[in-house]
Amino acid sequence: MSILKIPTPLRSYTDGRAEVTVNGGTVASALSSLIEQHPALKPHLFNEQGELRAFVNLFLGEHNIKDLQGLDTPLSENDRLILIPSIAGG
Amino acid sequence: MTLPELSHEEILRYSRHLLIPEVGLEGQRKLKASSVLVIGTGGLGSPVALYLAAAGVGRIGLVDYDVVDSSNLQRQVIHGTSTIGKLKVESARAKLLDLNPDIQVDVYNEPYTSENAMRIASDYDLIIDGTDNFPTRYLTNDVAVFLGKPNIYGSIFRFDGQVSVFYAKEGPCYRCLFPEPPPPGLVPSCAEGGVLGVLPGTIGTIQATEALKVLLGIGTPLIGKLLLYNALDMSFDFVTLKKNPNCRVCGPNADIKELIDYEEFCGVPGHDHGEEGSAGEGLDITAGELAERLKTNHLKLLDVREPHELEISALPGAVNIPLGQLAARLSELDSAEEMVVFCKGGTRSARALELLASAGFKKVKNLKGGINAWAREVDRSLPVY
Numbered sequence: 001m002s003i004l005k006i007p008t009p010l011r012s013y014t015d016g017r018a019e020v021t022v023n024g025g026t027v028a029s030a031l032s033s034l035i036e037q038h039p040a041l042k043p044h045l046f047n048e049q050g051e052l053r054a055f056v057n058l059f060l061g062e063h064n065i066k067d068l069q070g071l072d073t074p075l076s077e078n079d080r081l082i083l084i085p086s087i088a089g090g
Numbered sequence: 091m092t093l094p095e096l097s098h099e100e101i102l103r104y105s106r107h108l109l110i111p112e113v114g115l116e117g118q119r120k121l122k123a124s125s126v127l128v129i130g131t132g133g134l135g136s137p138v139a140l141y142l143a144a145a146g147v148g149r150i151g152l153v154d155y156d157v158v159d160s161s162n163l164q165r166q167v168i169h170g171t172s173t174i175g176k177l178k179v180e181s182a183r184a185k186l187l188d189l190n191p192d193i194q195v196d197v198y199n200e201p202y203t204s205e206n207a208m209r210i211a212s213d214y215d216l217i218i219d220g221t222d223n224f225p226t227r228y229l230t231n232d233v234a235v236f237l238g239k240p241n242i243y244g245s246i247f248r249f250d251g252q253v254s255v256f257y258a259k260e261g262p263c264y265r266c267l268f269p270e271p272p273p274p275g276l277v278p279s280c281a282e283g284g285v286l287g288v289l290p291g292t293i294g295t296i297q298a299t300e301a302l303k304v305l306l307g308i309g310t311p312l313i314g315k316l317l318l319y320n321a322l323d324m325s326f327d328f329v330t331l332k333k334n335p336n337c338r339v340c341g342p343n344a345d346i347k348e349l350i351d352y353e354e355f356c357g358v359p360g361h362d363h364g365e366e367g368s369a370g371e372g373l374d375i376t377a378g379e380l381a382e383r384l385k386t387n388h389l390k391l392l393d394v395r396e397p398h399e400l401e402i403s404a405l406p407g408a409v410n411i412p413l414g415q416l417a418a419r420l421s422e423l424d425s426a427e428e429m430v431v432f433c434k435g436g437t438r439s440a441r442a443l444e445l446l447a448s449a450g451f452k453k454v455k456n457l458k459g460g461i462n463a464w465a466r467e468v469d470r471s472l473p474v475y
Contacts, residue, residue: 005327008250008320009277012414018323040414044276055272062329082327084318086272087247089280090134090222090290 002030002079009085013040022081027058028071030081045083057084093119094148100192104146112308118146124305125149127214129202129230131182132156133280133290134220134244134297136168141298143186143193147305150186151214153198154178156361161475165287201360202226204349207233216301219243219264220294222280224271225352225360231256231264232349235339240304240311244297247277249286251293251319254312254331255300258340261314266334266341274357275441282437289321366463367436369443369456375430376458377467390429393461394442399434403461403472413438416445425451432457432464434475 004020014020015038022033031052035042047053058065059082065073075081096104096118107113113121126147128135131154142150156178158169173181179197186195198210202221211217211233219230219241227245234241240257243264256263296317303309318327338346353360368374375383383389391408393400400410411419413433423429423446431439431446436459443456457464465472 008248008322009283018320040418053272054270055268057267059329064329064332067332082318082329084252084316084329085247085250086224086268086277087245087250087252088222088224088227088277089246089283089285090130090132090220090244
């Protein structure tokens, strides 16, 4: 099990939860676990083709999964994933 | 370059800086010789400009085209009640020169656009991104990359803030992290979604800190690092950012070599007023027209705001389905019925109209300017927020 940290713009889709516990041995399966628990998040993270949207940044610890093995990046117990939103307020 | 001398008055003013070995007399003279362009004099621009002026940055440029509104003052602390209705750049300049008359403040009372941005920014050592919308953020980034200047980035929403120093010469740029903007409407602006007033204070002062470090050449700036702050959790997370080899502006095979049309690129306008939202030609109804129609006809009113906003103002008889729930609750609506959709300012309702149109609703109109327009034009007993 890993912890996925949800930024405030997306918390309205996770019943206000700041962190969601997700299952799975890879980033892809962790995201499936997240969507299974909070289906309303899906259009915000994936496009119509089921690919992770280009503006969605997911970090494992302090590293962007794009700099690791992408969705195939393996996860260990208690890994911490952070979703980084695109925000523009100022 | 010979650094400017400090007068006795300046030495006294900056005494607490001069006592720090990392700044000292030479550092303070460096600051006096330096120039910073602050894009936006809003929530972020306010603390950034105030602290840079207080710190003795010799020349500060301010870009904004807006006027001070009372709804700004919950967070835009450079302005005041006495400057409501005045140009933001003038309101800000007066405050900065009161704080520190020894500096120079240049103002640009114009939108920051592809036409003027390179000309304005080329005259400064460093750029601060204190804008409130995606098009101006991509523009600010690209200008900084093309001119080879550091871009001190800060961004906020509700309780979340982000800070980084995007400096393509030494690390990644904004586009390396965000190659493309989110689709229009997916991320609400602060005018629609709100923001904790003190949040830009926290983020802006961190931007000012990074700016001073870069100007002084001290410490470790947030180059290749992104700070993620959450005020509710009081959490500070740092992540590592790498240069994206496929970056379209700073990568080895960059194909964007000059400024583009950023509003087109992002699909949204380069401002965040959140007012007078329109669904487009023939799809709007004004508050006055709606008032007339309601005298003779029954019209269904659909309020797509969040439930807590109904405590501020409401229209009698309106059905409330927040925009985020609309797609899942379409079965509660009758497509044969004539309907007017509204929100605070008309932006969310315009998106609701798109959603309804794609679901086959043809007899729907958007209340232009939202319930705020209704409060201004029809029912003055309602507050504008």
